[in-house]
Amino acid sequence: MTEPDITPELIAAHGLKPDEYERLLGIIGREPTFTELGIFSAMWNEHCSYKSSKKWLRTLPTTGPQVICGPGENAGVVDIGDGQAVIFKMESHNHPSYIEPHQGAATGVGGILRDVFTMGARPIAAMNALSFGLPSHPKTAHLVKGVVEGVGGYGNAFGVPTVGGEVRFHRSYNGNCLVNAFAAGLADADKIFYSVASGVGMPVVYLGAKTGRDGVGGATMASAEFDDTIEEKRPTVQVGDPFTEKRLLEACLELMASGAVISIQDMGAAGLTCSAVEMGDKGDLGIKLQLDAVPQRESNMTAYEMMLSESQERMLMVLKPEKEAEARAIFVKWDLDFAIVGETIPEDRFLILHGNEIKADLPLKALSGTAPEYDRPWVETPKAAALTDAPEVDPIEGLRALIGAPSYAHKAWVYEQYDSMVMADTVRAPGLGAGVVRVHGTGKALAFTSDVTPRYVKANPFEGGKQAVAEAYRNLSAVGALPLATTDNLNFGNPEKPEIMGQLVGAIKGIGEACRALDFPIVSGNVSLYNETDGTGILPTPTIGAVGLLSSLDELISGLPTEGCLALVIGETAGHLGQSALLAEMFDREEGDAPTVDLAAERKHGEFLRANREKLTAATDLADGGLALAAFEMAEAAGLGVALDAADTATLFGEDQARYLVACTEAQAQALEAAAAAAGVPLSRVGRFGSDSVSFGGKSAPLADLSGLYRSAFEAAVG
Amino acid sequence: MKAAVITFPGSNCDRDLAVAFEAAGAEVVRVWHKDTSLPEGVDVVGIPGGFSFGDYLRCGAIAARSPIASAVAAHAARGGFVLGICNGFQVLTETGLLPGALMRNAGLKFICKTVELEVATADSAFTDGWAKGAVVRFPVAHHDGNYTVDAETLARLRAEDRVAFRYRANPNGAMDDIAGVLSENRRVLGLMPHPERVVDPVQGGSDGMGLFRSLLGRMALA
Numbered sequence: 001m002t003e004p005d006i007t008p009e010l011i012a013a014h015g016l017k018p019d020e021y022e023r024l025l026g027i028i029g030r031e032p033t034f035t036e037l038g039i040f041s042a043m044w045n046e047h048c049s050y051k052s053s054k055k056w057l058r059t060l061p062t063t064g065p066q067v068i069c070g071p072g073e074n075a076g077v078v079d080i081g082d083g084q085a086v087i088f089k090m091e092s093h094n095h096p097s098y099i100e101p102h103q104g105a106a107t108g109v110g111g112i113l114r115d116v117f118t119m120g121a122r123p124i125a126a127m128n129a130l131s132f133g134l135p136s137h138p139k140t141a142h143l144v145k146g147v148v149e150g151v152g153g154y155g156n157a158f159g160v161p162t163v164g165g166e167v168r169f170h171r172s173y174n175g176n177c178l179v180n181a182f183a184a185g186l187a188d189a190d191k192i193f194y195s196v197a198s199g200v201g202m203p204v205v206y207l208g209a210k211t212g213r214d215g216v217g218g219a220t221m222a223s224a225e226f227d228d229t230i231e232e233k234r235p236t237v238q239v240g241d242p243f244t245e246k247r248l249l250e251a252c253l254e255l256m257a258s259g260a261v262i263s264i265q266d267m268g269a270a271g272l273t274c275s276a277v278e279m280g281d282k283g284d285l286g287i288k289l290q291l292d293a294v295p296q297r298e299s300n301m302t303a304y305e306m307m308l309s310e311s312q313e314r315m316l317m318v319l320k321p322e323k324e325a326e327a328r329a330i331f332v333k334w335d336l337d338f339a340i341v342g343e344t345i346p347e348d349r350f351l352i353l354h355g356n357e358i359k360a361d362l363p364l365k366a367l368s369g370t371a372p373e374y375d376r377p378w379v380e381t382p383k384a385a386a387l388t389d390a391p392e393v394d395p396i397e398g399l400r401a402l403i404g405a406p407s408y409a410h411k412a413w414v415y416e417q418y419d420s421m422v423m424a425d426t427v428r429a430p431g432l433g434a435g436v437v438r439v440h441g442t443g444k445a446l447a448f449t450s451d452v453t454p455r456y457v458k459a460n461p462f463e464g465g466k467q468a469v470a471e472a473y474r475n476l477s478a479v480g481a482l483p484l485a486t487t488d489n490l491n492f493g494n495p496e497k498p499e500i501m502g503q504l505v506g507a508i509k510g511i512g513e514a515c516r517a518l519d520f521p522i523v524s525g526n527v528s529l530y531n532e533t534d535g536t537g538i539l540p541t542p543t544i545g546a547v548g549l550l551s552s553l554d555e556l557i558s559g560l561p562t563e564g565c566l567a568l569v570i571g572e573t574a575g576h577l578g579q580s581a582l583l584a585e586m587f588d589r590e591e592g593d594a595p596t597v598d599l600a601a602e603r604k605h606g607e608f609l610r611a612n613r614e615k616l617t618a619a620t621d622l623a624d625g626g627l628a629l630a631a632f633e634m635a636e637a638a639g640l641g642v643a644l645d646a647a648d649t650a651t652l653f654g655e656d657q658a659r660y661l662v663a664c665t666e667a668q669a670q671a672l673e674a675a676a677a678a679a680g681v682p683l684s685r686v687g688r689f690g691s692d693s694v695s696f697g698g699k700s701a702p703l704a705d706l707s708g709l710y711r712s713a714f715e716a717a718v719g
Numbered sequence: 720m721k722a723a724v725i726t727f728p729g730s731n732c733d734r735d736l737a738v739a740f741e742a743a744g745a746e747v748v749r750v751w752h753k754d755t756s757l758p759e760g761v762d763v764v765g766i767p768g769g770f771s772f773g774d775y776l777r778c779g780a781i782a783a784r785s786p787i788a789s790a791v792a793a794h795a796a797r798g799g800f801v802l803g804i805c806n807g808f809q810v811l812t813e814t815g816l817l818p819g820a821l822m823r824n825a826g827l828k829f830i831c832k833t834v835e836l837e838v839a840t841a842d843s844a845f846t847d848g849w850a851k852g853a854v855v856r857f858p859v860a861h862h863d864g865n866y867t868v869d870a871e872t873l874a875r876l877r878a879e880d881r882v883a884f885r886y887r888a889n890p891n892g893a894m895d896d897i898a899g900v901l902s903e904n905r906r907v908l909g910l911m912p913h914p915e916r917v918v919d920p921v922q923g924g925s926d927g928m929g930l931f932r933s934l935l936g937r938m939a940l941a
Contacts, residue, residue, distance in 0.1 A: 152829050156860070157770040159731025243729050243773025333753075334728065412832075419831045419860040422768075424735035424916045429923070438921060553921060 003034035003304070010034075014041035020372055027366045035304045035352060035359040042270035042308055043277060043367045046529050051372050052495040053527045056508045064521045066484055068189060074115040074266065075185075076523020077192055078485045080549050084439065085192065086446055087121040088184035089524035090129075090489040090545040094531055096237045097179040101146025105179050106154040106240040110312050112183040113158060114266035117249050118315060120193040120256050121185025124423060125437045126155050127164040128181050129450045129489070129543045130414075133174030135406055135717040140169070143177050144718045150240075151181070152417040157242035158249070161426050162418035163435025164448050166543075168407045169717075170455075175533030180489040182450055182545040186439060193256055195265040197283030197318045197344055202262060204276070204287060204342035207255075207315040207331060208248045212297035214238045215271070215310025244313040244336070251334040252315065258330065260323035267314040273307045275316040276342075277350060281368045283318075286349035289342035291359070303352055303359035318344060378501035384459040387578040387592030392649050395696035399628050400709060401586035408581060408625055409713035428558050432637050433620055434475045434548070436556065445556065447481035447548040453624050454539035455579045456594035461503045465510025465542055466597040470657055472546035473518050474621035477606035478660060480557040480613050481548025486515060488525040488544055493537025495529045503540040504529075511542060517599035518606075520546070555610075559618045560638035561663035561689035567631055567642065568669060569622070570605050571659030572682050575650025581624040582653040601658040608681045609660055615672040622659040627686065628652040628696060630661045635689050636707050644687035647697020663689055720745040720938035723761040725791070727752040727782045727810075732768035732915065736804065739915035740765060743931035752785040762938050763800035764791050766807030768860070768913060778821060778863045779809030788814055800844060800934065801907040805861055808899070808909030817900055817909045818876070819868035824861070825892025831860040833923070835887040836898050836912060840880045843905045848933035855926040857912035859890055859898075864911040866893035866900070876900060883908055 004010060011021050014037055024032060024040050032040065046052060062070035068085055069077035075089035093108025109126065116123050128151050133140045144167075155162050160183065215238035255261060263283065265275040272289070280287040291306050301309075319327060319340075331338035345351070350367060352360035402408040415430040427445055428436035434449040451471040457464030469486065476483045488511060493500040515522055531538045550556055561567075577583060578592020609619060618638075622630050627644065635642035646652050664672055669685065676683035693700045722740040724747055726733045737747045740763075748758045752771075757764065772781035782788065788810075795801050795816050803811040811817040824830060833856050838849040849855070868876070873894060876882055883899040891911070899910025914927030 156829055157729070157731075157773065159769060241773065243770060243775070246731065246770075247728050416832050417829045419829070421831065421858050421860060421913070421916050421922075422731055422735070424738065424922060427921055427923075
């Protein structure tokens with residue numbers, strides 16, 4: 001088959017800038033073949049190369065005594081004691097989900113699960129953070145339905161409990177929804193599998209599903225802005241099959257236990273290209289692939305298509321040759337493909353053969369090591385003006401405005417479509433705060449949360465970045481878990497615009513500062529840029545996924561308030577209403593600065609809470625929506641009313657940081673107050689749980705009415 | 720008691736079911752779908768939840784035709800106990816060991832939550848630890864749990880007291896609120912809710928243990 005000529009149009013269609021193409025010519029010293037152009041395009045796009053963000057990502061703290069492996073592998077690895085490790089990562093699938101919500105979201109879940117089990121871990125928990133456009137936008141309901149079905153359809157069939165996440169709505173996501181999928185797995189710390197190939201002449205084995213034409217060029221598509229040609233991009237979205245993924249999981253874990261694996265890498269973005277280059281590069285080896293051996297789903301596939309296909313549920317492995325028969329038998333048992341498609345070679349070479357032709361012959365190291373890296377110009381986000389003319393509202397009306405808005409309404413419509421209990425280790429299901437999963441067969445547990453407040457990040461990237469980390473820290477602390485480590489999923493607009501680049505830089509600086517102050521290192525992550533449609537960017541959305549450890553289930557704080565419990569707030573309340581949920585939802589005003597995050601107070605208050613868990617009946621963090629929303633949510637979950645003493649808007653709806661709401665019996669409250677006084681931690685009584693009405697100051701409404709609104713608003717908006 | 724737990728490709732509650740049987744005191748053997756016979760001395764066969772064969776064709780349809788299915792049918796014909804949960808219930812209806820079919824939920828969505836069930840009969844090895852009418856809380860997690868059966872068979876199931884559990888608030892449109900049914904000899908139970916997910920208070924409840932303990936109690940007497 002003749003291949004197209006290399007023209008400037010073809011180069012541009014591959015997302016390579018003229019200067020990047022010059023660089024390519026300099027590396028190989030000749031014009032590339034069509035297949036080679038495709039390979040460079042796949043390796044150098046933003047999605048795979050992090051070319052805009054690398055300089056700043058390097059500034060993040062990634063180490064700590066608990067960290068076994070930080071960023072650079074498929075997922076981060078963190079010690080949880082007793083020779084065990086938790087392996088986790090969060091990754092976006094934004095562009096595919098907007099084009100084809102069900103499959104886009106499903107394959108996002110599939111991809112992150114493979115990232116985890118390719119390291120030898122059995123996935124034990126999933127979360128997803130979703131951002132959609134306004135409910136009134138014509139595409140929103142369709143996207144919500146499709147994404148939620150896609151997430152559920154894949155995770156439920158695969159058999160991993162979905163234990164947490166976020167769903168928000170904002171007009172900036174109208175043309176570009178965000179789907180950030182998190183997965184965590186469990187493995188023995190001495191049985192982690194990495195992607196470093198070793199040994200010359202070792203067989204390179206293709207595992208899993210067959211290769212089709214789906215997703216060809218997907219990673220390049222995911223690195224471009226959207227415009228009105230979007231519908232034409234639908235064929236670049238891959239199709240997921242959780243049934244194959246489940247078999248691939250079981251087969252891979254059996255394979256790893258057999259001792260046959262030298263290195264293994266899942267085929268994600270840019271499929272065969274990325275996975276082969278990664279293993280060769282890390283092992284300082286070359287790779288030769290004979291594409292005729294690749295299991296193919298369609299006929300007459302070209303080398304270009306096979307190298308760039310993003311067909312799902314595939315792995316590439318370097319095998320110990322003496323174990324071939326045993327390894328093959330495992331894949332036969334699970335009815336999956338097992339094909340030797342190449343070998344490791346001593347020289348720095350990526351050699352692709354198809355038929356009797358050399359389709360690509362490139363220096364391997366140059367493909368990953370010399371990807372362009374940009375120090376893009378950026379401007380610091382101007383300091384936001386302080387909020388003036390803060391409104392004073394009827395507090396019950398304020399609460400109604402929040403709980404009647406889909407961003408703050410009860411999310412059962414979403415999470416009841418996810419199996420949150422499969423594996424039978426779920427201790428704390430979704431609904432309120434962090435999800436908690438028992439470490440199978442032990443008395444330990446892990447807690448999971450994902451957090452960010454994009455309004456804050458837009459107003460003040462640095463404080464907003466800090467706040468996302470601090471809120472994750474609080475959510476873990478509020479269930480009694482020791483915050484261990486984080487993963488960041490940075491969703492931003494076009495980094496070629498200095499103001500967008502400034503948001504990215506500011507947020508990374510804030511995230512880094514918070515992670516350092518809280519001993520909460522980043523062990524994995526993902527960057528999604530160019531989240532723009534027709535030139536308009538999303539709210540900067542650096543989602544922080546985080547994991548905490550309960551070394552014993554006795555440490556769990558999971559109760560609900562009971563009739564007569566006192567409500568107390570740990571931390572200082574100043575009444576910061578800038579960029580608050582109340583302002584946004586009730587008045588459509590996104591004004592003022594983000595709240596300042598005092599990291600020393602965050603740490604101190606979190607430690608205080610964890611040290612005094614026996615003096616609490618229930619705990620939750622205070623975040624957007626403030627005291628009023630948190631008190632309502634906690635009371636409503638218990639089927640109780642609540643009475644808060646305050647009547648003023650700033651106290652009830654202010655979003656000051658480093659605060660928790662706790663419920664205590666009178667005896668507990670006295671003990672907690674004594675402990676707080678001794679520790680120098682601010683603690684104040686703010687009200688009482690009980691009865692069947694919600695009252696703030698003098699205003700009140702029946703719990704049943706508010707509960708009805710809270711539990712129906714999501715479906716009413718987008719169901 | 721010796722329990723066999725079958726694994727089909729796509730089963731994902733097989734481990735959970737094995738753990739629940741073990742917690743109740745049973746010896747558990749794991750059986751692969753390509754096996755053609757059950758191990759010696761198996762008292763009860765557990766068919767777990769999940770998405771056997773990806774739910775392709777119809778939920779449970781391909782599993783019902785896999786090599787192990789005829790061994791399970793022979794075990795049931797000998798009077799052996801069989802417990803099918805969720806996808807396992809779907810497999811049992813597809814094999815014909817239980818009547819009826821599990822259709823798409825009336826709300827057309829997958830639904831996962833803990834629901835209240837009424838123990839509709841205490842006359843079975845699975846339910847005799849409870850009084851008829853007792854209320855238990857088990858989770859459901861399914862897309863196709865809408866139990867459907869022809870009118871004549873439904874009348875027969877009622878007349879023969881073969882409805883094992885009923886939903887107190889029907890989540891999926893199942894006829895007569897049926898959550899679980901028994902075979903004619905009362906030794907095969909299929910149910911959509913997951914008792915194996917509530918066998919330890921840490922899971923938010925332990926009502927499911929009642930079912931496994933009842934079964935073990937019966938074995939001890941046998």
